[in-house]
Amino acid sequence: MSPSPATDTRTRIVRTAMDLFWEKGFNSTSIADILSRSQLNSGSLYHFFPGKQDVLIAVLEAYRDGIYPMLIEPAWRGVRDPIARIFALLAAYRAMIVESDNSYGCPIGSLALELHEPDPKVRELLAANFDAWTGAIGRCLEEAGDRLPPDLDHRELAEFVLTTMEGGVMQARTHREVGYFDRNVRSLRTHFAMLEQLAKAERVAAGVGRSARRAPLKTGQKRGR
Amino acid sequence: MSPSPATDTRTRIVRTAMDLFWEKGFNSTSIADILSRSQLNSGSLYHFFPGKQDVLIAVLEAYRDGIYPMLIEPAWRGVRDPIARIFALLAAYRAMIVESDNSYGCPIGSLALELHEPDPKVRELLAANFDAWTGAIGRCLEEAGDRLPPDLDHRELAEFVLTTMEGGVMQARTHREVGYFDRNVRSLRTHFAMLEQLAKAERVAAGVGRSARRAPLKTGQKRGR
DNA sequence: TGGTTGCTTGATTGACCGCTCAACCAAGGC
DNA sequence: GCCTTGGTTGAGCGGTCAATCAAGCAACCA
Numbered sequence: 001m002s003p004s005p006a007t008d009t010r011t012r013i014v015r016t017a018m019d020l021f022w023e024k025g026f027n028s029t030s031i032a033d034i035l036s037r038s039q040l041n042s043g044s045l046y047h048f049f050p051g052k053q054d055v056l057i058a059v060l061e062a063y064r065d066g067i068y069p070m071l072i073e074p075a076w077r078g079v080r081d082p083i084a085r086i087f088a089l090l091a092a093y094r095a096m097i098v099e100s101d102n103s104y105g106c107p108i109g110s111l112a113l114e115l116h117e118p119d120p121k122v123r124e125l126l127a128a129n130f131d132a133w134t135g136a137i138g139r140c141l142e143e144a145g146d147r148l149p150p151d152l153d154h155r156e157l158a159e160f161v162l163t164t165m166e167g168g169v170m171q172a173r174t175h176r177e178v179g180y181f182d183r184n185v186r187s188l189r190t191h192f193a194m195l196e197q198l199a200k201a202e203r204v205a206a207g208v209g210r211s212a213r214r215a216p217l218k219t220g221q222k223r224g225r
Numbered sequence: 226m227s228p229s230p231a232t233d234t235r236t237r238i239v240r241t242a243m244d245l246f247w248e249k250g251f252n253s254t255s256i257a258d259i260l261s262r263s264q265l266n267s268g269s270l271y272h273f274f275p276g277k278q279d280v281l282i283a284v285l286e287a288y289r290d291g292i293y294p295m296l297i298e299p300a301w302r303g304v305r306d307p308i309a310r311i312f313a314l315l316a317a318y319r320a321m322i323v324e325s326d327n328s329y330g331c332p333i334g335s336l337a338l339e340l341h342e343p344d345p346k347v348r349e350l351l352a353a354n355f356d357a358w359t360g361a362i363g364r365c366l367e368e369a370g371d372r373l374p375p376d377l378d379h380r381e382l383a384e385f386v387l388t389t390m391e392g393g394v395m396q397a398r399t400h401r402e403v404g405y406f407d408r409n410v411r412s413l414r415t416h417f418a419m420l421e422q423l424a425k426a427e428r429v430a431a432g433v434g435r436s437a438r439r440a441p442l443k444t445g446q447k448r449g450r
Numbered sequence: 451t452g453g454t455t456g457c458t459t460g461a462t463t464g465a466c467c468g469c470t471c472a473a474c475c476a477a478g479g480c
Numbered sequence: 481g482c483c484t485t486g487g488t489t490g491a492g493c494g495g496t497c498a499a500t501c502a503a504g505c506a507a508c509c510a
Contacts, residue, residue: 009457024341027252031498041459042499048457052498110338112399113330116249126399159396159405160412166395167388174337174351180384187385187416194419234487256468266489267469273487277468 010048012038014058021059022107025114053119056111060125063108067132082143083192086161089137090185093165094178102176108133109166134158149199157195164188235273237263239283246284247332250339278344281336285350288333292357307368308417311386314362315410318390319403327401333358334391359383374424382420389413 016038020029031052035042049055075092076085097104108129115122137158141148148157168184241263245254256277260267274280300317301310322329333354340347362383366373373382393409 025252025339027250027339028341030496032496043460043501044458046499046501050499105338105341109395110341112395113335113338114250114252116253116330116335123399123401130396130399153408153411156408156412159408160389160392163392163396163409163412164385164388165392167385167390167392170334170337170391171355171384171388174348174355176348183378183381183384184388186378187381187388191412191416191419194416194423198419255466257466268471268490269488271469 009040009044010058013040013045013048013055014062017055017059018062018107021056021111022105026056026111027114053122057121057125060108060111060122060129064125064129064132067129068136072136082140083147083196085140086137086192087185087189090161090165090168090188093169094181094185097169097172097178097181102178103173104169105173106166106169109169130162134162137161146203147199148195149202152195160191161188234265234269235283238265238270238273238280239287242280242284243287243332246281246336247330251281251336252339278347282346282350285333285336285347285354289350289354289357292354293361297361307365308372308421310365311362311417312410312414315386315390315393315413318394319406319410322394322397322403322406327403328398329394330398331391331394334394355387359387362386371428372424373420374427377420385416386413 013034016034017029020033020037023029024033031042031045034040034055035045045055049058071092072089075089079085079088093104093106108126112126112130115126118126134155135158138154141152141154141157164184164187168181171180171184172178174180238259241259242254245258245262248254249258256267256270259265259280260270270280274283296317297314300314304310304313318329318331333351337351337355340351343351359380360383363379366377366379366382389409389412393406396405396409397403399405
């Protein structure tokens with residue numbers, strides 16, 4: 001029926017640590033901070049976790065496991081269009097920025113930059129969190145089908161969306177102004193609009209005559225139409 | 226002739242602190258770390274700086290003042306084309322990533338995310354560093370003239386370039402793979418290519434009625450690699 | 451009833467933290 | 481010669497850090 005008291009204590013530690021690591025960072029959060037806020041004693045914490053590092057690992061696992069139910073699914077509620085979903089997720093971040101008085105920082109991004117010599121397990125979990133995020137975006141891109149150019153690298157674009165979020169959050173937080181986030185999202189919107197335009201033109205060209213073979217739009221010189 | 230010993234000591238502290246903050250972060254760097262590496266005693270440090278926070282401020286000022294001579298100008302040496310300069314700067318970051326065995330982190334970005342409640346002076350200096358960076362990019366964009374759409378928001382795009390760098394660095398570092406940085410740069414290249422394509426189409430449309438007035442097409446102004 | 455197990459208690463440890471300060475030193479002015 | 485000024489020395493302060501551990505506790509079991 002009720003969860004075992006063990007689990008209860010363990011999750012209380014993890015949840016408290018999630019909050020504190022997000023608020024003050026990993027290094028600036030002391031075990032004493034976690035204990036006082038969670039109303040526990042050091043012995044209890046060290047009964048479940050060998051050390052502070054292991055609390056961090058549990059926190060990163062919790063983020064990874066919570067990314068869909070806690071972040072992505074709520075952001076996508078009522079939004080079906082795959083490309084709209086991408087911007088709905090970004091809008092969720094915007095809301096968090098505003099709610100935090102423009103001091104929001106992505107917990108994963110902050111940890112990724114704060115921890116300078118993370119042990120392999122920690123680094124893998126940070127990467128896994130990013131992968132989960134870009135994976136969700138990647139699925140949207142696939143679902144978008146021929147609205148995007150057929151030779152588009154979905155992984156690349158998904159990572160670019162993550163970059164936009166992280167960069168926007170970082171700048172908005174540093175300047176304490178959402179405008180920085182908004183402008184980054186606007187740039188990404190332009191990017192998508194141009195890609196969709198391109199795909200559309202290609203579809204038209206392919207429909208008109210199959211001889212119209214477009215050179216892949218890459219770096220440097222473009223074939224003049 | 227020789228610089229006064231006072232300046233000498235001060236800059237030795239600042240330079241050592243720059244290295245250490247970059248290597249281990251601000252919170253994980255102790256005053257003792259700075260002292261032992263710079264071969265100084267605590268009294269000397271506290272003669273010049275009231276506290277650790279003030280060392281950080283001096284470090285951020287040094288970054289801000291050094292961004293042109295130490296980072297941007299070297300990256301632009303031998304590159305004249307304004308858009309090529311943007312990607313030359315990104316290439317400089319790529320080199321630093323590779324040189325550091327894929328563990329490079331932008332010192333400003335890392336500090337911006339590590340310091341969760343920075344005092345106003347610190348926050349302003351972080352912002353000033355970003356402004357100097359985007360300012361340099363912004364000037365490139367203006368110089369690019371009508372190669373980019375006339376209604377383009379230069380500030381927005383400059384911030385987007387910064388975002389690409391920071392996001393690319395963050396992901397490359399987290400995954401310990403330059404590929405993440407490269408793919409982000411590739412996305413940005415696509416973005417610029419599409420913008421240039423757009424501007425070109427617009428110029429053609431506007432110039433249809435007139436005969437001679439073409440865009441200044443200097444020889445060798447092909448965009449650089 | 452007494453033993454075992456799983457969890458909790460909180461004082462305590464030693465290392466390290468940022469920072470202080472009285473004493474010291476060398477060079478310049480008078 | 482002696483004082484002032486600007487810089488240096490390094491032992492040491494009070495505090496905080498992550499982590500320890502002997503003792504206690506309640507629930508279940510034999």
